[in-house]
Amino acid sequence: PARLLLFGYVSYMLVGWALLALPVSQIQPVAAIDTLFTAVSAVSTTGLATVSVGGSFSPFGEVVMLALIQAGGLGYMTIGSFAVLSVYHRLGRMRTHTVRQAFNLPEGISVVMFLRSVVWFTLICEGIGALALFLMFHHAGVPNALWMAVFHSISAFCTAGFSLFDNSLEMFHDHVGINLAISILSLLGAMGFLIIVDGWRALMGRERVLGFTSKVIVRMTMVFLGLGTLILFVTEPELTALPPDERLMAAFFQTMSASTTVGFNTVSITGMSQAVLMVLMALMVVGASPAGTGGGLKTTSFAALLGLVRSTLKNREAVRFFKRRVSDEKLNMATASLAYYAGLCGLAMFLLLLTDADQTFEALLFEATSAMGTVGLSTGITGDLSDLGKLIVIVLMTAGRVGILTFGIALAAHDESRAEEQDDNLVL
């Protein structure tokens, strides 16, 4: 299934490349490497761009990009959800083999139902988001406000972070409504479909089927958002010029952007201190939550690793987190992701330092971390990379999306071969 998955994503990317390379997609000529970069960035929902999206692509090209983003984001969410469901035995009707069938668009009724609800959930979120953004964009005098609203709503929910504005959302850094709308869309997308279902059931008084995983996701997300906002608020010199309320909003937005891996920015990343870049990199590496549209190692993996270190230092027999035992198998999965991440990052950095020796170390590390976590934040060097450097980033974006997902699928497929019940259900 992993190969099929990679093949699926790559074929999306190639179709996107072909469409974006058509003259009708472009306002001004774009080099082949840059159209490939854009297509890969869209399908992987990264949002890094070597050329200005608004200035280079025609309305048709933008529609193609939006379709790629939607396909990438939705595909990721669907597949991720299946992986989660498949390891969650108690759900009954959802059998593990549906994961595999999902790649071939199966006709089983439960699968169709599930797919349908994910799609509806996505469309409703994006629709409400687009409406809210339209009203605010229109009021702010943004030309072509409807299209801008639709584009940014989908881009936010799919945690793609592509923007048609020249400086991402910097011109709206003091607009509470737009900050809020984008943040909510990104968080909904990043926290994932299953946690929404879980929250919904809890609200309706039904049993919380994914209670443990949801609890971990919510707590970790809150801790990261709180801690990140605090650190950025206190230590970032660039923000000191702002009034306290805008400063807090900017600190929160940038933390949210890195943590959900959406990758919008309301303040310039280029001007940030290296210490804050380090914090953002840490947030980008940890990333979002499983079964959502976001990238990165996942908050749940991070939680499992945290539990492991604590248990080891306390010399405990078993790894526990939130008073639940975490199975060795799932720890191994989290470790494999971490090791894969670290290895890939080290190799990519070595190559990037060879191909783009004129860039600073921290800018390249930030770029690599951003690409692997499918975040899309950048210190501004993306367009200046050499062609080989761009190719490396393309590989990183693909590997960051498909590779980490593969580990999730491997986890699911693994469970398939076991008959007994698990005594935990922390999903990685």
Place this chain on the structure above:
Amino acid sequence: PARLLLFGYVSYMLVGWALLALPVSQIQPVAAIDTLFTAVSAVSTTGLATVSVGGSFSPFGEVVMLALIQAGGLGYMTIGSFAVLSVYHRLGRMRTHTVRQAFNLPEGISVVMFLRSVVWFTLICEGIGALALFLMFHHAGVPNALWMAVFHSISAFCTAGFSLFDNSLEMFHDHVGINLAISILSLLGAMGFLIIVDGWRALMGRERVLGFTSKVIVRMTMVFLGLGTLILFVTEPELTALPPDERLMAAFFQTMSASTTVGFNTVSITGMSQAVLMVLMALMVVGASPAGTGGGLKTTSFAALLGLVRSTLKNREAVRFFKRRVSDEKLNMATASLAYYAGLCGLAMFLLLLTDADQTFEALLFEATSAMGTVGLSTGITGDLSDLGKLIVIVLMTAGRVGILTFGIALAAHDESRAEEQDDNLVL
């Protein structure tokens, strides 16, 4: 035991600090933070220095330093060996509880015998090394050749990497004999006492008691040395000026220096390209082998992690390496070390970027990696760090040595509580 261990190391450091702070130890006044730095660097066998060792400390001060290095290196090797032995059940007489007794200098006969043989092994290696270095230093016209030979022999075997020369060993970059002697001493120290015992038994035709671990250590060490040498030889611009044979020797020496965590250099680190710095950092993070004097994550942990990623990608039920199964427990230990390392590094980098914002990102990252792995290579910024920055590096050197060891001890103590046999004996 972990606290006792930390306490032991810290008391060595404090005694060393007090002794080095005496006026009789110094030629010229050295600030308190710098004497503390030197003491911690010596006990942790790191070798980073904020002041010139030869130019700041008197012969008495140098003797104190050498005693600290020997105590740190030998202590580490002894404790590490016990940890290894304790998880190795088949060795019979060596029982797990000796690990704890070792910290209190026990009187059990087997422990004394073991300690004695480690000490003898160390003294013999250092003695032969000192003799060889004396002959070569004397021939090269180095003043005070005997003391220089003793100091550098001990410094190499304990993988401390302190040098009394102003530019480490740069003046001997073309001296085959000295390169060879230092390399052999470092490799013997870094590969550890147990592998020597194992090799010796194999040579004598007896059974290879630590066969599996030894095999992993030897293969991983060879792979790292070979790969590192090749990459440095091909990609480092600084080496292109040298004739091919010297270029190869310099590439090998620098790889060996990072990999064994000894930390000498025969070419300037400051002048190296960022890509090669990245390679050296990777080597420093992986580090040396267990039960030796070197630092880092350990080659065996790396091997286990490599096996895990491979098994996950191949969707195998069990993690295998060299056709042997690796237990989940040991994988967890390797993971905990990796996560501890990554977390510590991220936190330290954030703080260093705040305290020493005038330094470049890569120089600070190199410094932090070097300190955590107790390597001692530096791009030359150590002396220019702020006092807070120096304190952070002091904490890193201590944590790099004691922290990683604690994980090893935790592994040993853990096994104690289990009665059944392990089906693998890969030591982490």
